[in-house]
Amino acid sequence: MTGAIVKALTVWQxxxxxxxxGFKPYEFRGWPAPISLRGKRVAIHAGARPVRATEVADLIVRLKGDDAWTTCLKPEALEFLERVKLTPGILPRSHILGTAVLGAPMRSYEIVGEFGGTINDSDRDEHCNWAWPVSEIEQIKPPVPAKGAQGFWDWRP
Structure with missing residues (x-):
C-alpha cells in the first residue's frame, strides 16, 4: 500500500x-457512500476531537441495558469502552488507525435486526441515516499521524 493514494475517512473517537x-461493523452517515469507493479499501482516520466522556458513558449504559441494539456495536465493545471511560487518553487522535473495505450502503433500519432491534415502522424512512458496512479490517501498528478532513480525502501511506 506504500506510495499509492488511499481515500481516507475521518471518524471521531x-x-x-x-x-x-471490529466492534463497530458499520459507519453511519447522512449520505450513501460513493459508488466509486464501494468494495474498495479505505483508511480509517481518528479525528482530532477529544473523546467526550458523556458519549462513552452513554454507550456503556446502553450496552448494559435493553437498548444495546441502538448502539449497533458488538457486545465485546463494552469492555473496551469501560477502559476508555477510565483513561480516554489511550485513544490516538489525528492518526490513521488502519484500513477497511467499504461495502454497499444500506438504510440504518435495514440492519437493526442484526443487533436485536426492531425494524423501523416509521413513515419517515427517507430521513434515516445510511449504514456503511466496513469489513476486512487491517489495523496499522503503530498508528500513523495524519491531518484529517471532512468527507473522503486523499492519504498517501
Missing amino acids: PWASLIIL
Whole structure:
C-alpha cells in the first residue's frame, strides 16, 4: 500500500477505534457512500476531537441495558469502552488507525435486526441515516499521524 493514494475517512473517537477493533461493523452517515469507493479499501482516520466522556458513558449504559441494539456495536465493545471511560487518553487522535473495505450502503433500519432491534415502522424512512458496512479490517501498528478532513480525502501511506 506504500506510495499509492488511499481515500481516507475521518471518524471521531471512540468510533474510529471501535471500527478498527471490529466492534463497530458499520459507519453511519447522512449520505450513501460513493459508488466509486464501494468494495474498495479505505483508511480509517481518528479525528482530532477529544473523546467526550458523556458519549462513552452513554454507550456503556446502553450496552448494559435493553437498548444495546441502538448502539449497533458488538457486545465485546463494552469492555473496551469501560477502559476508555477510565483513561480516554489511550485513544490516538489525528492518526490513521488502519484500513477497511467499504461495502454497499444500506438504510440504518435495514440492519437493526442484526443487533436485536426492531425494524423501523416509521413513515419517515427517507430521513434515516445510511449504514456503511466496513469489513476486512487491517489495523496499522503503530498508528500513523495524519491531518484529517471532512468527507473522503486523499492519504498517501
